[in-house]
Amino acid sequence: MECDVAIIGSGVGGGCVALSLADTGARILILERGQRLPREPQNWDPEAVFVENRYRTTETWYDGAGNSFRPGQFYYVGGHTKVYGTAMFRFRERDFDGVEHAEGSSVPWPIRYAELEPWYAQAERVFGVHGKAGDDPTEPARSGPFPHPPIPHEPLIGEVFERMRAQGLHPAHMPAAIDFHAGGTCIRCGTCDAFPCKIGAKGDAETRLIDPSLKHPNVELQTGSLVTRLLTDDRGKRIVAAEIDRGGEKLTVKARLFVLSAGAINSAAVLLRSADSKNPAGVANSSGLVGRYYMNHNCTAIMAVTPWRQNHTRYPKTLTLNDYYFGGDASDKPLGNLQLLGKIEEPMLRGALPNAPKWSRAWLARHSVDWYVMSEDLAQRDSSVVLRSDGAIQLNWKRSNLQSHRKWVEVAKRLLKETGFPIVLSKPFGTDTPSHQCGTARFGTDPAASVLDPHCRAWDHDNLYVVDASFFPSSAALNPALTIAAQALRVGAHLKIRLNQF
Numbered sequence: 001m002e003c004d005v006a007i008i009g010s011g012v013g014g015g016c017v018a019l020s021l022a023d024t025g026a027r028i029l030i031l032e033r034g035q036r037l038p039r040e041p042q043n044w045d046p047e048a049v050f051v052e053n054r055y056r057t058t059e060t061w062y063d064g065a066g067n068s069f070r071p072g073q074f075y076y077v078g079g080h081t082k083v084y085g086t087a088m089f090r091f092r093e094r095d096f097d098g099v100e101h102a103e104g105s106s107v108p109w110p111i112r113y114a115e116l117e118p119w120y121a122q123a124e125r126v127f128g129v130h131g132k133a134g135d136d137p138t139e140p141a142r143s144g145p146f147p148h149p150p151i152p153h154e155p156l157i158g159e160v161f162e163r164m165r166a167q168g169l170h171p172a173h174m175p176a177a178i179d180f181h182a183g184g185t186c187i188r189c190g191t192c193d194a195f196p197c198k199i200g201a202k203g204d205a206e207t208r209l210i211d212p213s214l215k216h217p218n219v220e221l222q223t224g225s226l227v228t229r230l231l232t233d234d235r236g237k238r239i240v241a242a243e244i245d246r247g248g249e250k251l252t253v254k255a256r257l258f259v260l261s262a263g264a265i266n267s268a269a270v271l272l273r274s275a276d277s278k279n280p281a282g283v284a285n286s287s288g289l290v291g292r293y294y295m296n297h298n299c300t301a302i303m304a305v306t307p308w309r310q311n312h313t314r315y316p317k318t319l320t321l322n323d324y325y326f327g328g329d330a331s332d333k334p335l336g337n338l339q340l341l342g343k344i345e346e347p348m349l350r351g352a353l354p355n356a357p358k359w360s361r362a363w364l365a366r367h368s369v370d371w372y373v374m375s376e377d378l379a380q381r382d383s384s385v386v387l388r389s390d391g392a393i394q395l396n397w398k399r400s401n402l403q404s405h406r407k408w409v410e411v412a413k414r415l416l417k418e419t420g421f422p423i424v425l426s427k428p429f430g431t432d433t434p435s436h437q438c439g440t441a442r443f444g445t446d447p448a449a450s451v452l453d454p455h456c457r458a459w460d461h462d463n464l465y466v467v468d469a470s471f472f473p474s475s476a477a478l479n480p481a482l483t484i485a486a487q488a489l490r491v492g493a494h495l496k497i498r499l500n501q502f
């Protein structure tokens with residue numbers, strides 16, 4: 001098989017580049033290991049999604065101690081956005097500059113916020129983001145308003161918003177990519193975060209990027225195509241082909257340009273697996289940094305219980321609080337972000353509260369307002385993705401900044417109590433869920449200290465770009481999808497200019 005541009009992975013990064021190049025006439029082939037996620041009744045069934053794990057991969061990974069686990073990975077057209085929670089945040093200006101934390105500093109980015117701002121604006125338009133500027137004191141400068149007005153708070157959330165304001169806090173409308181406005185298709189089904197959308201009303205990479213790209217006759221999508229390796233020329237410099245496994249059949253795809261976007265963990269694995277005599281440590285890895293500096297976020301779920309009132313909210317993800325993002329009056333070092341989580345249902349509590357009677361879990365779920373507390377994970381060289389001798393992925397996540405995260409959880413619990421929730425329960429997210437994975441092929445200005453240049457081009461290979469969250473040198477403390485999209489759109493525009501050079 002032969003094409004001009006081979007894009008590996010159909011998530012946010014791969015989809016944004018496909019969309020950017022779709023109108024060039026270049027023959028673009030998107031190689032995706034998964035299939036389209038079926039629209040079926042189970043999409044919205046917590047039992048199927050959380051208890052049966054119907055959509056989660058069945059592959060086995062290993063942690064640093066050699067323990068096996070089934071990772072929270074979802075391989076479908078559209079990648080992880082098929083189940084994401086639709087929160088579409090811009091990172092803050094200071095996140096790009098390097099921030100001092102209690103346990104170290106975050107690494108400055110090779111580009112500043114101002115450079116990414118126009119691409120953030122375009123990413124918001126492409127994903128149809130709803131939001132409202134002006135309430136959040138940490139909000140970065142914007143060149144224009146959000147494409148759509150904010151998703152209105154439902155009654156209980158609106159009351160919490162007002163109570164927080166009365167406490168002198170600055171709650172803000174959460175930027176969200178659901179199709180909820182006059183003429184929109186979202187019906188606020190009552191699921192969303194962690195659930196696929198049965199009616200295509202979530203702004204995910206399949207509906208917003210891949211399907212529009214496929215309207216161009218020069219763009220093709222091949223599902224069930226697992227890229228195992230990249231092959232280089234005699235000098236080891238040019239990528240000439242991708243080796244794929246399609247249902248046990250081995251094929252190669254030749255292209256002039258390769259865009260790798262398999263997710264931060266799998267992209268590192270592909271690069272490492274591609275080691276050859278000219279690139280013995282793996283493709284793009286003369287720095288030895290591929291797979292290193294793996295980051296996720298430090299996250300904890302909080303259930304704030306209203307014993308005297310049921311929570312009937314259908315789409316809770318309308319409120320966020322960043323007063324403590326850089327510490328506020330609680331700390332001289334950054335703490336993080338607080339945002340509403342998708343509504344917790346009884347089946348989701350079975351893992352956390354296996355011995356509690358079902359009625360008590362159901363009561364808790366009916367009476368809780370559910371929150372997501374997020375803190376930055378700092379880049380550490382030994383936090384890594386490596387391949388075991390049997391080829392399986394080993395994820396050595398060395399967590400960092402936990403002191404600040406624990407402090408942030410305590411501050412958040414206190415402020416929720418002051419906001420009128422007498423019972424506040426918390427549980428950290430498990431380490432088997434690399435939802436916000438990033439950092440495994442960092443971009444930078446020094447080829448010895450980074451894998452990619454500031455346009456995500458591999459320093460070692462002129463015709464290889466990596467556009468998923470691998471490029472992040474730091475993780476900030478906000479959800480990553482909009483930042484991945486903004487940079488991939490920026491790279492797409494750069495590639496449009498360079499296309500004839502490959």
Ligand SMILES: Cc1cc2nc3c(=O)[nH]c(=O)nc-3n(C[C@H](O)[C@H](O)[C@H](O)COP(=O)(O)OP(=O)(O)OC[C@H]3O[C@@H](n4cnc5c(N)ncnc54)[C@H](O)[C@@H]3O)c2cc1C
Pocket residue numbers: 008009010011012013014031032033034072074075076077078079080081083084085086087088089193194225226227228261262263264266267270435436437467468469470479480481482484
């Ligand atoms: C439950 C959940 C909720 C989330 N909520 C939010 C949120 O509200 N806001 C937010 O910003 N972020 C959220 N995230 C994170 C967000 O979804 C991801 O950061 C983002 O989708 C990553 O995009 P990506 O393109 O980098 O990678 P991915 O989405 O991982 O895409 C990679 C694609 O490559 C394919 N692939 C992998 N390996 C190969 C291979 N070897 N060959 C071919 N194809 C391959 C995969 O199947 C996938 O389609 C959430 C994640 C989860 C799991």
